[in-house]
Structures are given as structure tokens and as C-alpha cells.
Amino acid sequence: MSKISLSKWLLAALALMVSAPSFANDEVRKLTENPNYWAYPGGNYWNWRYSELKQINNKNVGDIVAAWTFSTGRLQGHEGGPLVLPSSATGLGSDHLYIHSSFPNDVFAINLDTLNITWYYEPQQDEAETVPVMCCDIVNRGLGYSMGQIYLQQADTTLVALDAKSGKVNWKAENGRDIGYGPAAGDTNTNAPHPIKDKVFSGCSGAEFGVRCWMAAFNAKDGSLAWRAFSMGPDSDIIFDPNKTTSLGKVVGKDSSLKTWCANSDWKAPATGPNSCKSLSDQWKSGGGSVWGWWPADFEENLMYYGSGNPSTWNPVVRPGDNKWSMTMFARDIDTGMARWAYQMTPHDEWDYDGINEMILVDMKVKGKQTPALVHFDRNGYGYTMNRKTGELLVAEKYDPAVNWSTHIDMKTGYPQTLKKYSTHYNGEDVVSKDICPAALGTKDQQPAAYSPRTGLFYVPTNHVCMTYEPVSYAAGGNEYVAGQAYVNANLTMYPAGAVCPECPNNNAAKDNMGNMIAWDADKGKIVWSIPEQWSVWSGVLATAGDVVFYGTLDAYAKAVDAKSGKLLWKFKVPSGIIGNFNTWAHKGKQYVGVLAGIGGWAGAVVAIPGLAAAPDTAALGAVGGYRALLNSARNSGVLMVFSLP
Amino acid sequence: MRLVKALPLAVIMLSGSVYAENDYPTIEVVRDVVGCMAELGAQNEQNLYTCTCRHDYIASKMSFEKFENGTMMVRYGQMPGEKGGVVRDNKKGKEDMKELLKLKEEAAGHCPVVKNLSAPPLKDRS
Numbered sequence A: 001m002s003k004i005s006l007s008k009w010l011l012a013a014l015a016l017m018v019s020a021p022s023f024a025n026d027e028v029r030k031l032t033e034n035p036n037y038w039a040y041p042g043g044n045y046w047n048w049r050y051s052e053l054k055q056i057n058n059k060n061v062g063d064i065v066a067a068w069t070f071s072t073g074r075l076q077g078h079e080g081g082p083l084v085l086p087s088s089a090t091g092l093g094s095d096h097l098y099i100h101s102s103f104p105n106d107v108f109a110i111n112l113d114t115l116n117i118t119w120y121y122e123p124q125q126d127e128a129e130t131v132p133v134m135c136c137d138i139v140n141r142g143l144g145y146s147m148g149q150i151y152l153q154q155a156d157t158t159l160v161a162l163d164a165k166s167g168k169v170n171w172k173a174e175n176g177r178d179i180g181y182g183p184a185a186g187d188t189n190t191n192a193p194h195p196i197k198d199k200v201f202s203g204c205s206g207a208e209f210g211v212r213c214w215m216a217a218f219n220a221k222d223g224s225l226a227w228r229a230f231s232m233g234p235d236s237d238i239i240f241d242p243n244k245t246t247s248l249g250k251v252v253g254k255d256s257s258l259k260t261w262c263a264n265s266d267w268k269a270p271a272t273g274p275n276s277c278k279s280l281s282d283q284w285k286s287g288g289g290s291v292w293g294w295w296p297a298d299f300e301e302n303l304m305y306y307g308s309g310n311p312s313t314w315n316p317v318v319r320p321g322d323n324k325w326s327m328t329m330f331a332r333d334i335d336t337g338m339a340r341w342a343y344q345m346t347p348h349d350e351w352d353y354d355g356i357n358e359m360i361l362v363d364m365k366v367k368g369k370q371t372p373a374l375v376h377f378d379r380n381g382y383g384y385t386m387n388r389k390t391g392e393l394l395v396a397e398k399y400d401p402a403v404n405w406s407t408h409i410d411m412k413t414g415y416p417q418t419l420k421k422y423s424t425h426y427n428g429e430d431v432v433s434k435d436i437c438p439a440a441l442g443t444k445d446q447q448p449a450a451y452s453p454r455t456g457l458f459y460v461p462t463n464h465v466c467m468t469y470e471p472v473s474y475a476a477g478g479n480e481y482v483a484g485q486a487y488v489n490a491n492l493t494m495y496p497a498g499a500v501c502p503e504c505p506n507n508n509a510a511k512d513n514m515g516n517m518i519a520w521d522a523d524k525g526k527i528v529w530s531i532p533e534q535w536s537v538w539s540g541v542l543a544t545a546g547d548v549v550f551y552g553t554l555d556a557y558a559k560a561v562d563a564k565s566g567k568l569l570w571k572f573k574v575p576s577g578i579i580g581n582f583n584t585w586a587h588k589g590k591q592y593v594g595v596l597a598g599i600g601g602w603a604g605a606v607v608a609i610p611g612l613a614a615a616p617d618t619a620a621l622g623a624v625g626g627y628r629a630l631l632n633s634a635r636n637s638g639v640l641m642v643f644s645l646p
Numbered sequence B: 001m002r003l004v005k006a007l008p009l010a011v012i013m014l015s016g017s018v019y020a021e022n023d024y025p026t027i028e029v030v031r032d033v034v035g036c037m038a039e040l041g042a043q044n045e046q047n048l049y050t051c052t053c054r055h056d057y058i059a060s061k062m063s064f065e066k067f068e069n070g071t072m073m074v075r076y077g078q079m080p081g082e083k084g085g086v087v088r089d090n091k092k093g094k095e096d097m098k099e100l101l102k103l104k105e106e107a108a109g110h111c112p113v114v115k116n117l118s119a120p121p122l123k124d125r126s
Helices: A002-019 A026-033 A127-133 B002-014 B026-040 B045-061 B064-076 B082-088 B091-110
Strands: A065-071 A083-085 A096-100 A107-111 A117-121 A144-146 A149-153 A158-163 A169-174 A194-196 A199-202 A214-219 A225-230 A303-307 A328-333 A339-344 A359-366 A369-377 A382-387 A393-398 A406-409 A416-418 A433-436 A450-452 A457-463 A465-471 A490-496 A515-521 A526-533 A542-544 A548-552 A557-562 A568-573 A583-587 A590-597 A639-644
Touching: A026 A144, A083 A144, A083 A583, A107 A149, A144 A194, A158 A199, A303 A359, A369 A457, A393 A406, A450 A542, A457 A548, A490 B082, A515 A548, A542 A583, A548 A590, B026 B045, B026 B064, B045 B064, B045 B091, B064 B082, B064 B091
Parallel strands: none
Antiparallel strands: A065 A639, A083 A096, A096 A107, A107 A117, A144 A149, A149 A158, A158 A169, A194 A199, A199 A214, A214 A225, A303 A328, A328 A339, A359 A369, A369 A382, A382 A393, A406 A416, A433 A465, A450 A457, A457 A515, A465 A490, A515 A526, A542 A548, A548 A557, A557 A568, A583 A590, A590 A639
16 A cells, blocks of 8 residues: 555656756746647647637537637738737736738737737738749748747748737847748748747748758747758758667668768669668759648657658659658757657658648557657658657558558558559659549648547548649759749649548548548547548647537638537638637636638639749649639638637 | 619519528628629629529529539639649539539529619709
């Protein structure tokens, strides 16, 4: 008996030690623990997107109504979600909500007592230089907060710290131009800045323009650069210690990235295991590996986590080799950037399965053993469960049964076992590879999943889409790399996965659904429930202690389902498709749920992408054809929809 | 005088299916009608007659699900980037859009724009 009670006390003491260490940004950590506020993009630093609020619950969510709305005044896609902060953080007299817009990335501070705008910030950005080089709509994924400052990562790569009280600029930092990139070289930004400890983290977009991307840490105090780690290049550039940094438990050795960009065209695709180069190329210099997701931190280990995107260009034939460290999850020291471990999920990408999706940190049982886990739903269709301290691969299972490009992940080597039939490199340039699942946008894109500690389940917004993929050779009109020019070189079409997998259990009756909202068991690697959606589920998900899960669809429905059963409890037609994230907060005793509606694409507002719109052979990625005069019905700007009980 | 009387009559004839039974949610009916009025240039009674008539015509011939798919295509078919691909390449969506655009055209013929004739100001009528 005494032994048991002793260990109980030990556990309690340990738990206390774990939950209350002292760090530079204790303030933000404390705010993330107060469910009345939403202080970090992922809700908490473990990226749970979960709230302890339960005034709105699975019994009464059917009664919630629109409480207030806010139009940002900007068209195009609105991703991300609002931050909600108390007066103690902002110096303002009352709770404030901070919200952003698509390009040109306006920021608004809204007084929650009066619903008046306290201040707004309209950045001056060079539209002609920036917008044409944004590959996939002119979205921005929101704001960050620490040390009395609101951080905005502008599309034109300028990182700005605004005084939370006045909206005045405290400092500006260059996140690209300082090293010769920036929009003129096809380098832009879409990610939310993530304040962790005394730093602000921001990445890089532009893999469709041959930018060699990175993760950068800026000092929150003055915007000076603390460190920058590239996705590919020499060890000093990628901040790897060849003798200490590991991948699946083995040290990576010298030049772990450079060695995987081959010059020999007889290198064999697909990559189903390690296969070294005979000679090396410098394709890595325009290697892509963009960084634009949602990043968690483990303060106990002093690590932050993120994923890198596709290698550039989309034609895999011109870049033989594994193309490390594109398509990789990284664990890096928050202070120094040193990589503790890295794992490349899709070596030698042939499909644009970016690895940028969020990592969710959870202490959970994996195969019967309590594990410091990291759960990640990759674009490539596999749900990964890793040991976040060691980088050990524990579970890798398909989270859409339609996924067919590979049979499984080899758990020893970590390589996907790709089928030749779906290898666009093996099939060759200017050949259309058919019926590849998932499509380039992945079984899931950046829209973040949620985790509920009450159910132990992960709530994942998914796509159920397959594609044809044709790598375009230089001879057939593909673009050679030119800084600032589109560098895609592939044609794609997309269609419902039911056409390829008619027997898939997550098809709807007509077998034409293009999305599913699923609940996932990350220990067993199994889908617990799945809700077919006609159009892709492209919103960030929210789970709450009221056992409600909120999500939104491209066809403009906000929905709430029961966390345990997935039963639909509420739906509401918002003015535009939802690609924003659901967040929740409480103000004066009332719980609110908010989400940005606005997917862009309205005819008059479509922005042409030079080199995509103009050239039909690269049109698959971007805008197609000319601009028809479309019906001018109720053109809406991005709208923040806020719901509550009546 | 005669003109003023004739107008309500025309309206009654046009809006024969005012009480149409269908599965369209109120919020979407209102959105469609308001959008149509914006297209015709103003929110006024005349455009309300025209637009409700057009809406009822479409709603009587197309399920809400198809209407929604078609509207989705019309609105987002040219969305750039990968998420646009989901919409652009959608076969069923394209079919529904084709049908919707056809019905819109038919509805425009079935429900012409109601002309707004006002009586001259009272001081001129003597």
C-alpha cells in the first residue's frame, strides 16, 4: 500500500514539474491554458485546437445562432482564425479579438465589449511584385502574439511586430530579402508567425518558383534573426550535426542533403529504399521544400516541430535522388535551430505531397506503452505517429482507404513502398499517370486537425480526391529555372476518389464525395468514424470539452458533430466556402465560436498568375483559361462568422 | 390610371408559384433573390417580383443539392491553385452548373424584368 501511495505522490510531483516550468514566454503559455482566450494559432503549444469551454455542448449546439459578423473588406481566400486576448496582455481596457485578411493582409483589433474597431493596420505591399508569384491563392494564415506584440507575416516576406495596444509598428524584419530572395525571386509568405519562448518563427513559400526554403527564428524583442535553417543544402545551411542529428534513430552523417540530389539519369524511381547517387547535381539550389504550416513546441525538450514541402520542380525526372530534406518532419532546438531528428516521409516526391501539415503533440499510449508522441496527417495519405523525443516511427497507416500510390510504409527504413504504376517518374516525362490517390492537394492539406483529450481521438478534415499527373519535360515546353518565374512543369486533373476506388467504405452513395471528416485513432492507426462530404473539408477543426467538433466545408457549411459518434448536430450556411479555422473563446460568461468564411475564386477577383494563366501547359496548377463574365450574385468579402447560444 | 392598375395584375400572373414547395432553405432563397436584385441594379419591389419568380422557376425544376453544386461551380470554378482543382475538374459539378445556367436562362425568359412605371407627380395631374 505504502509503495503505491508513494508512486502516486511521485507521479503527482512529476506532473507538477512538467506542467509548471518557468520560461521566457510563460505569459503566452498561461494564456493558452485559459479557455476564455485563444492566444496561439494551434490553441495550445501542442497544437490540439481543443478548448475546455463547454457552455456549447453536444446537447445544445443545435440552438446556436449567428451572434455577430465582421467583413474584412478583402476578397480571395481567408485561412487561419482569430486571436482573442485579455486586457492584461494588450494594455487595452477590455478583451480584444485580432483578425487578419487575405492580401494585402490587413489587421484589425476588435473591442469585444463594443464590437468597435480599436485600431487597424493596412500594410503597404507591392501587389504587382507579390501577388503574381503566390502559387495558390493570396491567403494569410493569421497572427501571433507575445510580449505585448501582434505579429504579422506579410505576403511580401516582411515580418512585422505591432504594438497590441496601438497597432503601431514596433519593428519590421526581412524574411527573405535579407538573403537575396523575396517576391522578386518568387519567394512569398502565407504562414502565421508562431511566437515560441522569446522568438518568433516564420517560414517560406515558393516551391513552385524554385525557392530554396527555410524555417527562420527572429528575436521577438527587436526582430533580429536568431537562426535560419534551410530545407536542403550543406550541413551548416540545414543546421544538422552530422554526428548527432538522427533519422529513425541513426545519425545522418555528413552532407545528408547534398548526397541525395543526383546528376545521374539512370537513378531508379520510385524510391522504395535508400539508393545513392553516382554523381551529384546542384538542383538543390532551387530545391523548394517550402515551410508554411502550424508549428507546435515541446518546452520540456526545448524542441519545435515543422514539416517541409515539395522539392522543386514538380517534374521529378530532372531531380533524381531522395531530394532530402524536402517532405520532411523536423525536430529542432528552439534556441539554436539544431536538428535533433528529421524524417523524410516522401523521398523523391513525384506527386506534390508536401510534408508541411501540422504536427500534434500528445502524451498517449502507443501499442500499450505510454509515449511522448507526435501525430501527423501527411498530404501523402498516411497518418504518422512518432516518438517526438527520438524521432522513432511508431505507426504509419492510410487515413483514407483510397490512398493507392504506395502499398505501405516500410517501418524499418521509413520508405513508402511505391507502385511503379503510380510513379510519375518511372512512367516518364510527358506521360499521363492515371488514377493516383490522393491528388496533389493531399488526403489533407494545411487545414489543421484537432485532438480531444476527452475522447483520445484526432479529428481530421480530409480530401477524397484522385488525379492524373503528367510531368512536363523541358523539350515539351517546361520552364527552366529562372528566379521569380513559375517553375512547376506538371499537368494535373482531379476527380472524386470513388471513381478509382468504388468499393472504398468512405464513399457516399453516389461515390462522388470529394471529402470526409474523420475521427482517427493514432495508436491503432484506424478510422473510428467518417462523414462523407460532397466537397473537400478544407477548414481547421475545433474540438471542445462539450464533446462537440466543429468543421466547415468548401460549399460553405459550418457544421458541428458529436465528438464520440460523429452525428451531425448543427449546420449553418455561411456566405462563402470555409477554409479558415474554427476557434472558440468566452466573453462576459458567454462562449463564442468563430470562423472565417471566404474561399475566394469570385470571378471579378481572380488574380492571374503569369506563366500559369498564360501558358495552357502549366495551367493545371493555377487559373485556367480566360475570365468569363460570371453571374454577379452577392459578392462577399471574407467574413468572420461568430456563433453563440441565443 | 389604367397603367397603375395593370401592373399588379401582371405581377400576380408572373408569380404564380409563390407558394412553391421545395427543399430550399430560407437563407439560400433570400441570398439568391437578393443576389438577383443586385444583378438587376437595385433592391426594389419590381426586381423583387422578377427575382422571386425566377427563383421559384429554378427551384421547381432543380433540387437544392443540384442548385448548390451548380452555384458552387459558378462561383468557384476559376479559383486558382490546388484547391481550385477540386472544383474545376468536378464532373458532377459541371453537369449541375450546366443545368443551372440553362434554367437561369429559361427563368429569365419566363420571368422578364418587371418595368417600373410610376404615375406622374400629383401636381402635374390636373
